[in-house]
Structures are given as C-alpha cells and as structure tokens.
Amino acid sequence: MTRRLPAVASAALMVLLAVAALWPSAPPPARAQTAPDVRIRETAATSPEPPAGARPAQTLVTLRLSSAALDEDSRALPAGADLTLLAQPTYVALPGAGPNLLRVSPAFTVTARDASGRDIELSPAARLTFIQPDAAGASVFRLERNAWRAVPAVKLGHALVVQPARTGTYALFAELPPDWPLHDDLLTAVAMNAARLVVDDLVPNP
Amino acid sequence: MPRIPDRFAGAAIGLSVAAGVLVAYMLTLAPEVVWSGAGIDSGDLAAAVAVGGVPHPTGYPTLMLLGLAVRAIPLGDLALRLNVLTALAAAASLMPLGLLAARLRPGAGTVLPVSEAMAVAAVLALYGLAPLVWSNAIVTEVYAFASLFLWTSLYAAARALAAVTAEGKARWAAAAGVLLGLGTGAHITVALGAPALAVILLSDGWRQRTAWRLAAPAAAGAAVGCTVYIYVLIAALLDPPINWGAPTTLERFWSVVSGEVYRSRLGGSDVGATAAKAAWLLGEPVRQLTWVLLPLLAVGGVSLTRRHPRILLATGWIAISALGVGTLYTSRDDQVFTLPMLAVATLWSMLGVHEVARLAAAGRSAIRRLVTATLPTLLIATAVIRGTELAPEISMRDATHAGAFAHAVLVQAESGSVLLTEDDRATFPLWYARYASGGRTDVTILDLRLWQFAWYRQLLGRHAGIPTEVSPAALLASGEWPADRPLWAVDIEVRGTRSADVLATLRPLSPP
Numbered sequence: 001m002t003r004r005l006p007a008v009a010s011a012a013l014m015v016l017l018a019v020a021a022l023w024p025s026a027p028p029p030a031r032a033q034t035a036p037d038v039r040i041r042e043t044a045a046t047s048p049e050p051p052a053g054a055r056p057a058q059t060l061v062t063l064r065l066s067s068a069a070l071d072e073d074s075r076a077l078p079a080g081a082d083l084t085l086l087a088q089p090t091y092v093a094l095p096g097a098g099p100n101l102l103r104v105s106p107a108f109t110v111t112a113r114d115a116s117g118r119d120i121e122l123s124p125a126a127r128l129t130f131i132q133p134d135a136a137g138a139s140v141f142r143l144e145r146n147a148w149r150a151v152p153a154v155k156l157g158h159a160l161v162v163q164p165a166r167t168g169t170y171a172l173f174a175e176l177p178p179d180w181p182l183h184d185d186l187l188t189a190v191a192m193n194a195a196r197l198v199v200d201d202l203v204p205n206p
Numbered sequence: 207m208p209r210i211p212d213r214f215a216g217a218a219i220g221l222s223v224a225a226g227v228l229v230a231y232m233l234t235l236a237p238e239v240v241w242s243g244a245g246i247d248s249g250d251l252a253a254a255v256a257v258g259g260v261p262h263p264t265g266y267p268t269l270m271l272l273g274l275a276v277r278a279i280p281l282g283d284l285a286l287r288l289n290v291l292t293a294l295a296a297a298a299s300l301m302p303l304g305l306l307a308a309r310l311r312p313g314a315g316t317v318l319p320v321s322e323a324m325a326v327a328a329v330l331a332l333y334g335l336a337p338l339v340w341s342n343a344i345v346t347e348v349y350a351f352a353s354l355f356l357w358t359s360l361y362a363a364a365r366a367l368a369a370v371t372a373e374g375k376a377r378w379a380a381a382a383g384v385l386l387g388l389g390t391g392a393h394i395t396v397a398l399g400a401p402a403l404a405v406i407l408l409s410d411g412w413r414q415r416t417a418w419r420l421a422a423p424a425a426a427g428a429a430v431g432c433t434v435y436i437y438v439l440i441a442a443l444l445d446p447p448i449n450w451g452a453p454t455t456l457e458r459f460w461s462v463v464s465g466e467v468y469r470s471r472l473g474g475s476d477v478g479a480t481a482a483k484a485a486w487l488l489g490e491p492v493r494q495l496t497w498v499l500l501p502l503l504a505v506g507g508v509s510l511t512r513r514h515p516r517i518l519l520a521t522g523w524i525a526i527s528a529l530g531v532g533t534l535y536t537s538r539d540d541q542v543f544t545l546p547m548l549a550v551a552t553l554w555s556m557l558g559v560h561e562v563a564r565l566a567a568a569g570r571s572a573i574r575r576l577v578t579a580t581l582p583t584l585l586i587a588t589a590v591i592r593g594t595e596l597a598p599e600i601s602m603r604d605a606t607h608a609g610a611f612a613h614a615v616l617v618q619a620e621s622g623s624v625l626l627t628e629d630d631r632a633t634f635p636l637w638y639a640r641y642a643s644g645g646r647t648d649v650t651i652l653d654l655r656l657w658q659f660a661w662y663r664q665l666l667g668r669h670a671g672i673p674t675e676v677s678p679a680a681l682l683a684s685g686e687w688p689a690d691r692p693l694w695a696v697d698i699e700v701r702g703t704r705s706a707d708v709l710a711t712l713r714p715l716s717p718p
Contacts, residue, residue: 006511010504017500020485021492027483033538033630034247034262035655 128162130172143169209317212308219327220304224297227334230593231293236345236602238285238609239638241631243602244539245345249612249634250448252285252346256642259448260441263465266348267437268355268391284642285609288346296343296350300334302357303549307556309364310514312564321578322563326556328585329499333552335593336494338545340600348393349542355389356396357549360520363406366420379407380423387431394465395543398527400428402520409516435463447641447669452661471536484533490544491551498588499555506558525550559585612639615712616646620692624672626715628654629698636696650691652678682715
C-alpha cells in the first residue's frame with residue numbers, strides 16, 4: 001500500500017487540478033490599482049460646479065466633457081431653446097475605428113431634457129455642427145453599441161454638419177499619417193482645434 | 207539515436223528553449239510604457255529608473271539597480287530597453303528549470319536521448335509561452351526577475367546538496383542564499399522560497415546536527431543579497447521626484463519595503479469567495495500550460511516522491527504558498543502570484559517526461575519506439591500551436607497609446623500646468639513622459655490618490671512649488687489657486703482589455 005501511495009496521491013492531484021481547471025467562473029477582476037485608491041473627501045470633487053442660475057436662451061455654455069455634465073446643463077434650459085455648446089480645446093487621440101483613424105474631439109453625448117427634467121427629442125431639423133479647421137479628412141462618428149460608426153455629414157467650409165441629428169454620443173475623427181504617434185505637429189494642431197458643437201431646435205416631447 | 211552528454215543536458219534544453227521563447231517575446235514586445243495587460247506599472251517602474259527613484263512599494267531595488275545599468279546604455283528609448291531587459295530575464299528564468307530537471311531526472315548521470323530532450327524542451331516552452339508568463343515578459347514588470355532569482359536559488363541549493371566537498375556545499379548554499387536575497391529585491395514574495403531552501407539544504411544535517419554547515423552560509427548569503435534594499439534608502443535620500451513613501455527614516459523605510467500600504471488587500475473576502483478564488487487559481491496550471499501536461503505532471507510527482515522527496519516538499523511548498531498568496535491577496539494582478547505554481551507544475555511535468563521515457567525504455571521495443579516518436583511530436587505540436595494562437599492576443603507591439611497620450615498631453619499643456627490624475631493609466635505614463643523624456647519641466651503631475659499622504663504633498667511642495675496645505679480643488683473653489691498654474695483633470699475610461707480600449711480625456715478646470 002505504501003508503495004502505491006505516491007501514485008494514488010498523484011492521481012488525486014491530477015483529478016483535483018482537472019476539476020479546478022473546469023471551475024465554472026473566474027473571480028471578478030479586482031479593481032485595486034497600484035496607487036492606493038482611497039478617495040479623500042476634500043479632493044473628491046475635482047470638477048468645480050458651473051455658476052449657479054438658469055441660463056438664458058442662446059447662452060454660450062462651456063461644455064464639460066461628460067454626459068452627466070451636459071445632461072445637467074441641459075436641465076437648466078427653457079424648453080425649445082437654442083443652445084450653443086463650445087468645446088474647450090481638448091485632447092482625445094486614440095484609435096477608435098481604424099489603424100490611422102483617431103478621435104480628435106471629445107465624445108459629446110447629446111441628451112436633451114426640458115427645464116422640468118422631462119426628456120425631449122431633437123426635431124428632424126436639428127443639426128450638429130462640428131467646426132474643425134485643421135482636422136484633415138475628418139468625419140463625424142456616432143457611438144452605436146460600443147462601436148463608432150460614421151454618420152453622413154455635409155462639409156460646409158471648415159464645418160461638418162450632421163442633419164438630421166439624433167440624441168447619442170458623437171465625436172470627430174480624422175485620419176492621421178501612418179507614422180502616428182510620432183507626428184507630433186499634426187496631432188497637436190488637430191487637438192488644439194477641436195470641434196465646436198451646435199445643438200439647436202430642441203423641442204419638447206408631446 | 208543521437209544523445210546529449212549528461213553534463214550538457216540541462217544547459218542544452220534550457221538555452222534552446224530560452225532562445226526560442228525570447229524570439230517570441232521580442233516579436234511581441236511592447237515598444238514603450240503601456241496601460242493595459244500586465245504592464246500598467248511599467249510607467250512607474252521606468253520613470254523611477256529614469257530619475258533613480260523609488261517606485262511603488264516595495265521599492266523593487268533589484269530591478270532598479272539592473273534598470274540603472276540599462277539606463278547607462280545609450281541605445282533607444284529607456285522604456286523599450288527595460289522591456290528588453292524584462293524579456294531577457296523571463297527567457298533566462300527558464301534556464302534554472304531546465305538545469306534542475308536535468309539534475310533530478312531518473313537517468314541523471316547518463317546520456318540523454320535527443321527525442322526525450324525535445325519533449326522536455328517542449329514542456330519548458332509551454333511554460334515560457336503560457337499567457338501569464340508571456341504577458342509579464344514583454345513589458346517592464348518584476349515577476350520575470352522574481353522567477354529568475356527564485357529558481358536559480360533553488361538550483362544552487364540542489365547543487366549544494368550534490369556537491370562532494372564541504373567547501374563546495376557551503377559555496378553553493380551561500381550562492382543560493384544570495385540569489386534568494388536578491389530575489390526579494392525583485393519581489394517580496396520570493397522570500398516564501400526560504401522554507402523551500404531550508405528543506406533542501408537542511409534536512410540531511412538536521413539529525414546529525416550538522417545543518418549549520420549549510421544553514422550558516424545560506425543565511426549569510428541571504429543577508430548579503432538583501433542588502434540590495436540599501437538602494438531604496440540611498441535613492442530616497444537623494445530626493446528624486448518619484449519617491450514613493452520617501453523612505454528616509456527607519457519607520458518609513460520599513461513601511462515601503464514591507465508594502466504596508468497594500469496590507470489591507472490581504473484577506474478580507476468572505477470564506478465562500480476565497481474558496482471559489484482558490485479553486486479557480488488551482489486550475490491555472492492546466493489552463494495556462496494546457497491539458498496535455500496534466501498526466502505528465504502527475505507522473506513527475508510520483509517520480510519526485512520516490513527519488514527526491516525533499517525536492518517534492520520544497521516545490522510543493524512553493525506551489526501551495528503561491529496559491530495562498532494569489533488567493534488571499536486582492537489586486538488587479540493577483541493571478542500573477544500563481545506564477546511559481548506554474549513553474550512547479552512545469553518542473554514536475556518535465557520530470558514526468560523523463561519518467562515516461564524511462565518506463566518506455568524498460569518496456570518492449572514497440573512501446574519504446576511509440577513513446578519516442580509520439581511524445582515529443584505531441585508536445586512540440588502543442589507548444590507551436592499554443593504559441594501561434596496566443597501571439598496575436600498577447601502581443602503588445604501596437605501598444606503605443608499610453609505613450610502617445612502622455613506625450614501629446616505634455617506637448618499641449620499650457621505653461622506651468624498641473625495635471626490632476628487619479629488612475630494608474632494616467633499617472634504612470636505621464637510620469638514617464640515628464641521625467642524620462644524630459645522637455646516639460648514646468649508641468650506637474652498630481653495624483654489625487656497619493657495626495658492623502660503627507661510625504662507626497664511634501665514632495666510636490668519641494669519639487670513643484672505648488673500649495674500643499676489645502677487640496678487644489680478647494681483652492682480653486684475659493685479662488686486662491688495660483689493663476690499661473692492652470693489645472694487640468696485627466697479622465698480615464700476603460701472600455702475593454704486592449705490598449706486601444708482606454709479612453710483618455712483632458713478637461714480644463716476653472717474657478718467658478
């Protein structure tokens with residue numbers, strides 16, 4: 001029996017490893033990062049809130065680049081107001097839809113609500129206008145099911161106009177040379193002339 | 207049938223496999239620092255090398271010293287050089303496994319048939335090409351170095367055991383200790399190899415009360431090896447801009463080298479979740495090394511039990527302790543702590559091949575021919591298919607996004623900008639771009655998570671000259687933030703596992 005013990009133990013180990021290898025579910029990946037992720041209350045709010053008070057129609061609003069912020073800004077608008085949103089110069093330069101196709105504008109999430117917080121939708125006449133003077137070969141993309149898809153846009157001078165526009169997340173993409181990311185000048189020029197987004201013809205739901 | 211002389215058997219297997227997997231590593235090597243896969247810390251480590259600093263706890267002095275040597279080579283980007291260094295260490299870590307298997311094989315002392323050597327080499331290649339090993343070999347990380355030192359130390363211990371003279375035994379025991387000490391400087395978990403060394407070196411002499419003859423040189427060697435941690439102290443005293451924990455006092459030094467800040471990640475899960483995680487990790491050898499090795503692993507275990515029980519105990523301890531650490535520690539890369547378990551499974555499987563070959567050689571010629579032809583073919587085919595399948599998935603050749611992001615941010619940042627970050631993926635590449643690439647000495651990177659530590663605020667106060675009594679957000683809100691230090695927030699959104707799936711945005715912060 002003693003002579004057979006190693007073989008029995010090895011067989012048991014083999015079965016154990018096989019069963020473990022077939023274990024149905026992996027543990028959820030931990031989110032802990034290298035820098036200790038302890039949020040400090042004092043520094044938690046790194047985005048200063050916008051000035052208080054309702055904005056009149058046609059106000060130029062500095063867009064903060066998150067859907068939550070835009071949503072919050074839209075709540076303060078009177079129903080049916082025209083809204084011009086100016087994107088601050090920003091940087092987003094990551095492959096999104098092809099080897100040399102880079103996002104050069106922030107992702108604008110267009111969510112529209114009236115002053116009372118009700119959903120409103122863009123009328124068929126609504127349009128999104130991207131001003132992109134230096135983004136050669138630029139085109140507008142919309143986020144659909146986690147994939148960026150090009151949407152038809154009319155080129156008017158330095159502007160790209162999408163009409164009709166739907167609510168959703170949009171961004172400007174441009175083709176950059178194959179030697180990206182080493183082509184710093186173009187990347188900088190594109191990024192510093194980021195998109196200008198115009199949302200108008202907001203109409204309330206019936 | 208061609209045969210390899212015994213004295214060259216381990217080296218031939220180890221070298222040939224190391225060279226082979228090194229080609230795979232180089233073809234899939236990350237070109238710079240990355241923010242995906244196994245290499246999120248690469249920016250921190252490379253930036254620390256660039257400034258001669260102290261990276262995140264435990265300071266990794268062995269990697270830092272090797273990195274400083276690589277930094278002196280004026281050839282290409284520093285991050286790329288460090289990635290190559292990591293790949294070399296990962297490939298080299300296969301050598302001691304090959305040497306150990308050759309020394310422990312049933313027919314040690316006799317020539318090794320080439321077909322048997324090829325089968326063993328294929329097993330070793332499967333380890334080198336295991337996703338966990340491979341992904342940690344192609345970007346600057348510490349685990350390849352830890353593996354190299356741990357297994358070289360165990361090989362030295364095995365040599366001490368086999369040495370004929372007392373001087374030879376003591377020399378190899380001391381070498382084993384030094385390597386183990388250096389290994390703790392690569393990763394602290396290498397210290398778990400100490401009981402394994404003790405089992406190998408001391409079990410004979412314990413009864414005869416002569417254990418000290420090997421214990422003393424091994425302990426002295428380990429103490430010498432651990433002196434590598436002096437680097438942490440010296441580097442901290444020079445006040446580099448990357449100086450985690452600023453370990454300039456004994457208390458802070460111990461806090462850094464013992465990883466105090468991460469201790470809360472040890473344990474804490476409920477029993478059910480812990481058991482489920484242990485069960486999952488226990489399956490890693492099969493998932494990482496393929497099912498083909500499972501029977502060989504079992505046969506190797508039997509072989510070790512009968513021929514080298516103390517090696518069985520030592521390697522068993524290493525596997526179990528690695529499983530324990532992987533189970534109890536919670537971080538995004540806790541799976542990587544099972545790497546020693548994979549190495550043990552590989553060693554046992556290599557011995558399993560030798561055992562099968564021995565049994566076949568003792569059998570009828572038809573069986574011998576069948577085993578001689580089938581086993582190497584099966585294993586080599588598995589390794590080739592495995593490597594080919596995994597290469598596109600693991601490759602980091604195109605992982606240029608972190609570097610591009612950091613570079614472009616620094617190019618565009620206004621003069622005197624302070625970039626607020628709260629994600630490793632933002633902080634570490636920006637540190638590397640700021641401190642290793644140079645050029646934007648006016649820009650400050652401020653990690654909001656590290657802001658909670660006094661040493662970090664003091665460091666920023668000294669190096670960046672920004673107010674550190676109150677947080678930037680509070681100063682901005684009260685209108686007291688200096689106007690000549692524009693504040694930008696770097697947001698990171700992770701949408702997938704690939705390098706291109708990280709969305710980074712930069713947004714200006716302005717006073718209300």
